[in-house]
Each structure stands twice: as structure tokens, then as C-alpha cells.
Amino acid sequence: MNDTFASYPSAGTSVSFQTGQGGLPMLAVWTPASVAHIYLHGAQVTHFQRRGEQPLLFVSAQSQFAEGKAIRGGIPVILPWFGAREGKPSHGFARLHAWQLSEIRTLPGDQVRLVLRLPECPEAAEWPQFEAQCAVTVGDRLAMELSVSNTDPARTLDLQTCLHTYFAVGGITQVEVRGLKDVGYLDALENLAPKTQTEDPMRFAEEVDRLYVNTPHAVEITDHAWHRVIRVEKEQSLSTVVWNPWIAKSQRMPDFSDDEYLRMICVESGNMSPNALTVAPGAQATLRVRLSTRPA
Numbered sequence: 001m002n003d004t005f006a007s008y009p010s011a012g013t014s015v016s017f018q019t020g021q022g023g024l025p026m027l028a029v030w031t032p033a034s035v036a037h038i039y040l041h042g043a044q045v046t047h048f049q050r051r052g053e054q055p056l057l058f059v060s061a062q063s064q065f066a067e068g069k070a071i072r073g074g075i076p077v078i079l080p081w082f083g084a085r086e087g088k089p090s091h092g093f094a095r096l097h098a099w100q101l102s103e104i105r106t107l108p109g110d111q112v113r114l115v116l117r118l119p120e121c122p123e124a125a126e127w128p129q130f131e132a133q134c135a136v137t138v139g140d141r142l143a144m145e146l147s148v149s150n151t152d153p154a155r156t157l158d159l160q161t162c163l164h165t166y167f168a169v170g171g172i173t174q175v176e177v178r179g180l181k182d183v184g185y186l187d188a189l190e191n192l193a194p195k196t197q198t199e200d201p202m203r204f205a206e207e208v209d210r211l212y213v214n215t216p217h218a219v220e221i222t223d224h225a226w227h228r229v230i231r232v233e234k235e236q237s238l239s240t241v242v243w244n245p246w247i248a249k250s251q252r253m254p255d256f257s258d259d260e261y262l263r264m265i266c267v268e269s270g271n272m273s274p275n276a277l278t279v280a281p282g283a284q285a286t287l288r289v290r291l292s293t294r295p296a
């Protein structure tokens with residue numbers, strides 16, 4: 001195991017600004033239970049690791065780390081739209097900009113909470129006025145809260161949000177996903193054909209790209225290689241995506257190594273079409289996700 005704890009004391013909390021990959025500013029957060037790295041770019045958590053455990057999050061060795069580019073891995077914050085949109089960047093523009101750190105606070109139980117705000121983005125000019133902030137709480141587990149407020153005096157905000165989490169696993173063929181039995185999904189590999197999940201648990205032997213709808217439930221990822229269960233709990237989220245690009249798509253993605261599909265699984269929580277949100281002027285939408293682990 002890569003021991004990022006070796007030189008750190010096991011008591012107290014600390015937060016420091018560091019220069020991350022590509023020279024981008026990154027916050028390193030230490031708590032007695034864990035360490036986390038959060039880039040201002042995209043408000044993207046790229047690393048979370050509990051003491052004595054493997055890292056929770058996967059980041060591609062081929063990822064770009066540059067203004068205007070998406071980081072391939074960790075937890076991309078997706079808004080105001082999810083997926084492809086003609087002439088526009090995939091998965092919205094929030095992950096392409098450096099967010100602003102607005103708050104650092106210690107919470108009871110040796111947790112650290114950071115709040116980042118989406119800056120003014122040129123792409124937002126075509127949208128009703130809105131403000132977005134992302135709170136990241138680091139402790140024995142990792143919690144995220146993405147809030148979007150419609151600050152427009154008159155226009156309704158049609159919004160999709162997603163915390164597009166890339167989990168690190170010991171080996172995809174030894175992974176099982178539970179919590180989606182009997183849930184309806186749109187199969188992105190068959191032109192979004194509507195289907196219903198029959199497998200339980202779900203196992204992986206080929207490309208999977210499914211948008212589960214109308215599901216508020218938690219999902220668990222059992223990773224037999226690393227003897228770990230990852231629990232993904234969510235609030236105010238009706239959509240879950242499960243994605244692994246497998247071999248051919250890995251080869252097509254320039255910012256992803258050909259064999260990295262073996263070491264990751266995306267389980268993404270949010271509100272994506274057809275669970276897109278309609279946020280009235282003055283109203284706010286908040287998505288919460290909590291990630292925890294236990295031995296398998």
C-alpha cells in the first residue's frame with residue numbers, strides 16, 4: 001500500500017495549500033482518520049484515504065491537470081448539465097474552472113469542512129443566474145454537499161447535478177455492486193434503451209454504462225480483492241450511474257490508460273435527465289453524498 005501517512009502525526013487536523021499536478025493549487029487535508037486532496041480546479045476531490053486502507057478514489061495516470069480541461073478521476077462535480085450536449089463540453093462547465101475557497105472549519109469529531117464556490121464562468125451567461133457551492137467534509141468518511149441556488153429574478157433553472165465518483169478497486173472482475181435490483185435504467189450502450197436491473201449483485205465482465213432512474217437508495221461496492229465494502233449513501237438524489245469503460249473505450253480515451261479499467265468503477269450520484277431538477281427563482285437544490293468503507 002502506498003503509505004501517505006508515514007510522515008504525519010495521528011492527532012489533530014491540518015489543512016495546507018500545496019502545488020498539485022500541472023502546477024494547480026491543491027488543498028491537502030489531514031485528520032486523525034484520513035487524508036484528502038482537493039483541487040480548486042473543479043472543486044475536485046482527487047484523493048481520500050483512511051489510515052491503514054487503500055485509497056478510496058481512482059485518478060488516471062494519463063489525466064490532464066490544466067485550466068479548461070477535466071481531471072480524469074476523483075470526484076468531478078458535474079453541473080449544470082450531465083452528458084453530451086451539442087457544441088458544448090461534456091458534463092457541463094463547472095469541472096473546467098478553478099473554484100474559490102470560501103470557508104475552512106473544524107467540526108466535532110476531528111472533521112474538517114471546506115466550502116468552495118463556483119466562480120463567474122463565461123459559459124454561464126446563457127443560463128439563468130445561479131450560484132453553486134460544494135462543501136467537502138473530511139473525517140473518518142468523506143461527505144460532499146453540492147448546493148445550487150437560482151438567483152435569477154424571473155427565470156426557472158433546468159438543472160442536472162452529479163458527483164461523478166471514480167472509486168479505486170483492487171480488480172474490477174472481483175467487484176460486486178448491490179442496491180440496484182429491480183431499478184429501471186437507461187442503457188447508454190443501447191441508445192438509452194429503458195431496461196430493469198435483474199442482476200443482484202451486479203458483476204463486471206464488459207463495458208457498462210447505465211443511468212439508473214428514480215432511485216434514492218444507497219449503493220454498496222464490494223471489492224473482494226481489497227477486502228473492502230464501499231458504501232455510497234445519498235440524499236436528494238434520484239439518479240445513479242454505474243460506468244466502466246472496459247477495453248475498447250479505455251483505448252479510445254486519450255486521458256486514460258488502456259488497462260486502467262481494471263482498477264476503477266464509477267458509481268455516480270445525482271439528478272440527471274429524466275430526474276433533472278426544475279429550480280424556481282429564489283429556490284435551492286442540494287445534493288448530499290456520504291462515502292464510507294468497512295472490511296468485506
Ligand code: BG6
Nearest residue numbers: 070090091164188209241243268
Ligand atoms: C459517465 C457516462 O457518466 O461519464 C459515460 O455515463 C462517459 O458515458 C463518462 O463516458 C465519462 O465522461 P467524460 O466526459 O468525463 O469523458
